[in-house]
Amino acid sequence: MDLGLSGCVALVAAASRGLGFASAQALAHEGADLALCARTAEAAQSAARAIADQTGRRAIGLRADVRSADQITEAVASTVRELGRLDILVTNAGGPPPGGFRDADDAGWTGAFELNVLSAVRLVRAALPHLERSGRGRVILLSSTSVKQPIDGLILSNAVRIGVAGLAKSLANELGPARITVNQVCPGRIDTDRVRELDQAIAKRSGSSPEQVRRGHERAIPLGRYGRPEEFGAVVAFLASQQAAYITGTTVQVDGGLVRGVF
Numbered sequence: 001m002d003l004g005l006s007g008c009v010a011l012v013a014a015a016s017r018g019l020g021f022a023s024a025q026a027l028a029h030e031g032a033d034l035a036l037c038a039r040t041a042e043a044a045q046s047a048a049r050a051i052a053d054q055t056g057r058r059a060i061g062l063r064a065d066v067r068s069a070d071q072i073t074e075a076v077a078s079t080v081r082e083l084g085r086l087d088i089l090v091t092n093a094g095g096p097p098p099g100g101f102r103d104a105d106d107a108g109w110t111g112a113f114e115l116n117v118l119s120a121v122r123l124v125r126a127a128l129p130h131l132e133r134s135g136r137g138r139v140i141l142l143s144s145t146s147v148k149q150p151i152d153g154l155i156l157s158n159a160v161r162i163g164v165a166g167l168a169k170s171l172a173n174e175l176g177p178a179r180i181t182v183n184q185v186c187p188g189r190i191d192t193d194r195v196r197e198l199d200q201a202i203a204k205r206s207g208s209s210p211e212q213v214r215r216g217h218e219r220a221i222p223l224g225r226y227g228r229p230e231e232f233g234a235v236v237a238f239l240a241s242q243q244a245a246y247i248t249g250t251t252v253q254v255d256g257g258l259v260r261g262v263f
Helices: 018-029 041-055 069-083 106-134 155-178 193-206 210-220 229-239
Strands: 009-012 033-038 059-063 088-091 138-142 181-187 251-254
Touching: 009 018, 009 069, 018 033, 018 041, 018 088, 018 138, 018 229, 033 041, 033 069, 041 059, 059 069, 069 106, 088 106, 106 138, 106 155, 138 155, 138 229, 155 181, 181 229, 193 210, 229 251
Parallel strands: 009 033, 009 088, 033 059, 088 138, 138 181, 181 251
Antiparallel strands: none
């Protein structure tokens, strides 16, 4: 299936590794040119070179800590200046520190909100004029299955990512007349550095090994395994495609069936 992404330009936040990198990689394989953001220019440029070498697409690496409004604004401007346009925005950020309610002070709550909610707000704000000019704009917000089913030991993530879900649904309604689709993609346990770090934190608290923690999680997943990053990236690429032009305001779980709720 041709996803119709050839000639499109995508900006992917927090794209030097993990789900951001997998999303960028999938978009490039489908023909999109890319701007990849990371907290350091070196990390972003290294990821961009790897994707360009794999796919033959244009890919640039930009320094943009998503907690910085100024760096976000400059990253969007650099994307349009160097690649000529912007059609697809993938918002992404690392997760806040794990822990329970008693572990988080005001600084932790404020930092989590800025990292996961304000970063998405600022990215969309900066990209919106270019997405409107595109005529086929796509906003894809990477979040977590915690918006459907809270995850033990992740109080900050559980609370603030609900804000991303509300933002996504509201934007879908508001931006639909401009032919901009807005969807949220929620990973379950995908085999990334972040998930391995969380497994290690659980193991430390429980006195078990990371391998035991992983096996326990796998038993709770109907498909019986962690997902692969490229499986997640494929969903992002589809939602960016021409074929997904009538899909907006949705939350798509990529979780192997982990979330048991009907809705």
